Amino acid sequence: MDWRSVKFDWNRARAFLVTAEEGSLSAAARALGMAQPTLGRQVSALEAELGLALFERAAHGLVLTPSGLELLDHVRAMGEAAGRMSLAAGGRSQEIEGTICISASELYAAHLLPPIVAQLRQQAPGIEVEIVASNAAADLRRREADIALRNFRPEQPDLVARRLRDDHAWLYATPEYLERIGNPTRPEHLSRAEFVGFDTGPALLRALNALGLDLSPANITVTCASQMVQWYLVRAGTGIGMFPETLGATDPGVCRIPVDLPPLDVPLWLTAHRELNTSRRVRLVFDLIANALTRS
Template identity: 45%
Template sequence: MATPLDWSLLQGFLVLAESGSLSQAAPLLGLSQPSLSRQLARLESLTGQLLFERHPRGMSLTAAGRALLPAARRMREGAQDLALALAAREQQLAGTVRLTASEVVSAYFLPELLLRLRLAHPEIQIELVASNEVENLLERSADIALRMVRPTQGMLVARKLADWPLGVFAHRRYLQRRGMPTRETMAAHEWLGYDRSDQLLRGFAAAGFAVEPSFFALRCDQQTVLWEALRAGLGLGVGLVALAARDPELVQVLPELPIPPLPLWLTAHRELRDTPRLRLVFDTIAEAWSAP
């Protein structure tokens, strides 16, 4: 009789297969690299097969690993369906809601809203995933998501809350040091931008200014860090008008630049909208930030 496989071992196998390295897979599973390595060794011992080839750049599936992958994915789908079915039957407010939003929204906009929710419903705990990555609601990476793009999966409930205007801002100290930028002089100014993300490069190109990464004097993919750098006077940066309005030392510059607003979408899995605590959190966010 075949030895039944522990789902946690197969879950580790899947994450490792899809990420390609122990260093990337272990944090996603909440494990250390040695623990994940031991899990893999256990799975290979149970199957009697070498499932991964180790190489300097990471790990790749062997033929045996590729053969196991479809069945493991089907098991994951079954586990997700079971989790959704159980979650949708929960009728109590008490419990946890996993919410994901961008770093800027999580740091500067959500705390006040979550405080009001906490005072009104202390029985609800919030797990906040502050990430600019698009969390997969279908895989239960999060229960509710605030996104700047419209989701396309049919199993999701999506509601557009508002269009948040963007602008170019500088601290008064920077303007005292470098002067007010114009369309003619903007290329000579110090700009703050992203490192690996090409979002701002595409935005500048759409506005008629093709720039290279070297155009930005400071590059960082953490948006909260860039915003604090802007507030420190390091250079010009693009940000939310509503956020800049909180700091009287920030000045909007180059208002003539065509910068499209960011659409704010609130999404949840369709089945989970019928869970009272998820519905309450969903409706609280929607009521707070829906456009009038």
């Protein structure tokens, strides 16, 4: 269908565009400051005018149909043109406003995001930031977050992701703890060491032994699901822990284990929902995080 030959009301087109960007009628109504039934009528009127279904209802919102996806590019171009007209008339930059929800592990939320959020607040003060600091992966398809920092590549086709870099994780402990176990210098010396882990399962042991160690479950003496608690346990001299270099190298109270072992390479992925990534607000934050963490 040649969309350029279709003439329709801009208010209806804008209602469609914001609904597509926000993913639901309720969120779009809040973004536009109008009642949800009014917005729904505008979208329905546009569908009736075009004779096409633009959205399908999903369990957690609206999903664009193929016709809706095709129309979105044309309406977005109209929106950008309208924005340029508004700028010319008003003589000021268009503000980007709204809430952005970022999900990250506790360590990344505490040590990587704060300077990025500070920069974002200066660059786009209209954006309010919510950070979900959790070691559980937020479900972006259910709108538990808009953007997520993860250590794995998403498999769902409706998510977009960018691999930013690989973090290097090393073994860290306090100098006092290393002295207490005889200042190990060889991998076999660590067979008598105590380790702080996230659980008593085999995953951590497999990862450590793959680096060249020979550990058993008896070496994992303290466990906690919280990465931050693990870190403070290591800082208190409880044992040895595996942490990213971006954290371990910044704390003078701990040191990297002086044993010749390779690092554990941990990929850092930035992920967003495909539909949310069409939002200027989400795109701005996505690019800001990507640029900051790719350079660092």
